[in-house]
């Protein structure tokens with residue numbers, strides 16, 4: 059069967075995955091979805107015998123079938139090469155009675171690398187084989203980790219540029235330095251005065267602005283997205299759910315077809331949605347546990363069926379999850395409504411006009427068949443970091459700790475449970491150190507890194523400790539209403 063993608067809000071325009079990846083977001087503001095996902099299940103015994111590369115080829119081949127097998131194979135080989143510090147790519151290790159899926163072994167030390175080492179390669183191939191030779195400017199709003207991962211993935215990739223906006227003062231020292239020290243002739247970085255939701259909302263406006271699009275097209279340039287609304291971001295993340303399962307089967311921990319639970323520290327709902335796709339593709343998933351920080355809009359949604367973004371925004375120690383509008387939820391609503399574009403459109407209209415929507419009883423029931431939820435505030439998160447270090451000798455970051463806190467608060471349902479570890483603890487050294495009971499007052503990000511190394515006898519990843527001597531190349535901070543002009547200037551400079 060020929061696989062096509064269309065918007066969550068309308069089935070009128072049907073495109074191949076290459077076009078969906080090049081475009082990023084559907085023209086009507088919806089997200090690209092396919093009705094054919096899961097019509098063929100992946101073969102579990104094969105998955106369990108495969109290494110990471112082979113599993114990535116299987117997953118990508120199944121969800122992006124207009125790419126040839128050779129194209130996929132070369133993307134996989136390039137994306138998961140020696141820029142990773144382990145050939146396992148995403149190793150699954152012991153976490154007390156549970157398991158830790160370590161997703162931070164890539165070049166920028168957060169799970170975003172799994173997708174963002176892949177997306178530029180998928181985009182390059184799409185550009186050459188389906189893209190009219192146009193330049194692609196990647197436009198990204200980041201709560202901290204996506205920005206660097208996108209910059210690293212796209213730097214100096216031919217025919218592409220990348221512009222990143224981060225909320226000034228709302229990312230960690232190390233996160234900011236990772237971005238503002240980025241090299242490459244095709245990169246642009248700016249802080250904005252506002253929070254992540256402000257940045258994301260304005261990026262969506264820029265995408266939807268036809269006058270901007272016209273002016274860029276006159277310079278042979280189109281905009282695309284590296285946010286997890288891009289299909290090319292979502293699909294690579296499906297691989298590690300299968301691969302983690304394969305690792306547990308090979309270790310004799312679960313038997314073939316036995317269900318496992320995943321607990322996912324969640325912000326924009328991209329990571330946990332990939333787990334849902336894995337389930338649809340045949341992975342034996344019990345429960346997907348959506349773990350939130352104090353910005354617990356998803357906890358309330360899964361508990362009550364009402365999504366309400368009208369609430370105070372909390373700046374927490376897990377900033378990559380400080381999100382009140384979880385974009386990828388729209389894709390789940392599409393599937394749970396059994397493909398009812400009109401209903402999804404009405405929810406999204408309510409969200410933007412009234413600030414909230416309430417799903418039907420049927421959708422809520424289907425949601426609860428697979429998803430469960432919980433949240434942890436900063437205190438609980440710190441206590442979990444301390445406990446995990448003291449009891450297990452395992453150092454986890456502030457985002458992973460939200461997941462672990464939520465897992466620890468749940469009754470065990472008898473299934474093996476895998477907690478996704480989404481960042482290296484050294485990306486958030488100050489808050490991790492503070493959780494371990496140390497004074498951090500007066501210490502900068504690097505002093506915290508040194509102290510964390512000293513007291514835990516572990517080592518910071520070289521790509522983070524090396525930042526202390528890197529030059530800051532991108533000093534820009536702008537207001538929200540200047541973002542659009544910043545993007546156009548970057549396009550003019552990069553694609554001159």
Ligand SMILES: *Cc1c(COP(=O)(O)O)cnc(C)c1O
Nearest residue numbers: 203325326327328329378480481
């Ligand atoms: C992005 C991010 C998350 C949240 O992932 P979503 O796909 O947005 O739900 C969690 N932890 C870390 C470290 C992240 O960078």
